[in-house]
Amino acid sequence: MNERIKELASQVLDELVPETWTKLGYDKIKQIQFRTAELIIFECSKIAVFNGNHATAKMIKERFEVEE
Numbered sequence: 001m002n003e004r005i006k007e008l009a010s011q012v013l014d015e016l017v018p019e020t021w022t023k024l025g026y027d028k029i030k031q032i033q034f035r036t037a038e039l040i041i042f043e044c045s046k047i048a049v050f051n052g053n054h055a056t057a058k059m060i061k062e063r064f065e066v067e068e
Contacts, residue, residue: 008039041066 012035017028041064048057061067 004043005040008043009036011039012036037064038066 012032016031016035017024041060045057045060048054048060
């Protein structure tokens with residue numbers, strides 16, 4: 001796992017699991033998975049926009065049904 005993915009995973013845990021790991025249930029794990037994927041999609045979209053490809057960024061978000 002590269003450093004950026006580790007940072008995103010940490011961000012997700014900070015946002016969704018401020019309590020201890022012992023309180024993680026199935027629903028919380030699903031939230032973590034969804035939020036992690038959402039952040040990765042946003043990162044990909046930002047890269048596309050940075051490279052001047054706004055259409056690609058829009059397609060990425062539409063493909064994964066993610067809104068900003």
